[in-house]
Amino acid sequence: MMRINERKLGRREGFALVMALGAMVILGTLVAGSAFVVMQETRLGRNQVVQGRAFAAAEYGLNKIQADWDKTPNLQMNNGATFDTTYIIPGQGTSRVRYTRLNNETFWIVSEGKVGIGSATDPKSMAVKRVNSILRLRVPSIRANGAITTNGDIEIKGSASVTGINSIPPGWAGCDATAANKAAVVAPPGALVTIQKPSNAIGTPQVLRDSLAADSSTYVRYGDENWTTLLAQANIVLTGNPAGVDPVAVNGSCARTPTNWGEPNRGLGSVAACYNYFPIIYSPGNLQLNDGRGQGILLVNGDLQINGNFTWSGLIVVRDDFDKGNGNATIYGAVMARDATVVDHSFIQGNTTYAYSQCALDRALRGSAQVVQARERAWAELF
Numbered sequence: 030m031m032r033i034n035e036r037k038l039g040r041r042e043g044f045a046l047v048m049a050l051g052a053m054v055i056l057g058t059l060v061a062g063s064a065f066v067v068m069q070e071t072r073l074g075r076n077q078v079v080q081g082r083a084f085a086a087a088e089y090g091l092n093k094i095q096a097d098w099d100k101t102p103n104l105q106m107n108n109g110a111t112f113d114t115t116y117i118i119p120g121q122g123t124s125r126v127r128y129t130r131l132n133n134e135t136f137w138i139v140s141e142g143k144v145g146i147g148s149a150t151d152p153k154s155m156a157v158k159r160v161n162s163i164l165r166l167r168v169p170s171i172r173a174n175g176a177i178t179t180n181g182d183i184e185i186k187g188s189a190s191v192t193g194i195n196s197i198p199p200g201w202a203g204c205d206a207t208a209a210n211k212a213a214v215v216a217p218p219g220a221l222v223t224i225q226k227p228s229n230a231i232g233t234p235q236v237l238r239d240s241l242a243a244d245s246s247t248y249v250r251y252g253d254e255n256w257t258t259l260l261a262q263a264n265i266v267l268t269g270n271p272a273g274v275d276p277v278a279v280n281g282s283c284a285r286t287p288t289n290w291g292e293p294n295r296g297l298g299s300v301a302a303c304y305n306y307f308p309i310i311y312s313p314g315n316l317q318l319n320d321g322r323g324q325g326i327l328l329v330n331g332d333l334q335i336n337g338n339f340t341w342s343g344l345i346v347v348r349d350d351f352d353k354g355n356g357n358a359t360i361y362g363a364v365m366a367r368d369a370t371v372v373d374h375s376f377i378q379g380n381t382t383y384a385y386s387q388c389a390l391d392r393a394l395r396g397s398a399q400v401v402q403a404r405e406r407a408w409a410e411l412f
Contacts, residue, residue, distance in 0.1 A: 100396060104396050
């Protein structure tokens with residue numbers, strides 16, 4: 030019996046080795062599994078970071094195109110036309126922006142952000158995000174029912190001409206010749222309008238009496254815009270009476286200088302590169318203009334005097350009066366004089382011509398308009 034028990038309790042050669050190998054396999058599997066999980070988590074985390082950077086690059090493109098809107102597409106792009114531009118973000122990636130004109134008021138902007146994960150040249154290693162937005166032109170809305178709108182007294186004499194008959198600036202194409210004619214002068218019921226002879230003021234009617242002309246908000250509120258917001262968008266802020274106001278192009282592009290107010294002329298001698306440049310110009314005090322030409326929106330926080338052969342197309346808003354001026358100035362569009370001082374009154378004399386022009390007014394307002402996001406469903410992530 031003793032020998033049988035000894036045989037049962039005897040040593041088992043190699044059993045510990047098998048157990049050790051089994052344990053090592055299990056531990057190796059656990060380590061490999063843990064490493065795989067960690068690697069996957071790392072990749073997922075890195076991908077999320079890179080996707081976030083790509084999304085930020087796409088958002089950058091949307092914000093950049095809105096902040097840097099140079100107003101060139103306002104008048105130059107046809108409906109349905111597209112334009113592409115690319116922004117390089119140092120150390121981040123790129124943003125490719127395409128904008129498409131939907132109609133006269135709105136643009137569809139699509140921004141695609143790309144950020145490299147590994148090799149920047151391998152498309153498979155790029156993170157891509159695309160967002161889009163609808164932008165609309167915030168076009169000022171002006172109550173211009175005549176060539177000149179004033180809140181105070183006005184006197185027109187000499188060889189001056191004020192006409193509310195819709196006029197097209199010489200050489201301008203694409204204007205609506207059937208636009209309605211307006212009054213020569215719009216004034217409140219209590220204002221004194223002195224016209225030396227019938228030929229000085231022609232319109233439908235010659236003088237329109239409108240109580241809104243006495244409302245100060247008529248001269249400082251323009252639909253979505255107002256006096257303050259237009260000042261914030263001013264391309265040119267004057268520090269005195271300018272000299273040599275004329276358009277100029279450099280290397281085929283319109284130079285945005287303080288003395289370049291756009292090109293209202295057409296044909297021989299004109300600067301074609303500046304046809305669609307309609308700046309907003311602000312004078313913080315009284316302003317005197319002599320020879321030169323320009324177009325856009327002119328805001329004068331004081332009196333305005335126009336002399337010489339100055340030519341203008343667009344909108345002029347004067348806080349006080351038109352002072353006595355002389356020369357052969359020609360103004361197309363509309364003029365509004367708030368006459369805040371009430372003491373003085375506006376004088377129109379000399380050979381100056383003020384002609385209402387729906388085309389000049391519309392292009393000046395649209396050409397100088399800024400873009401903003403549409404009010405509803407303006408933004409969406411595409412992928």
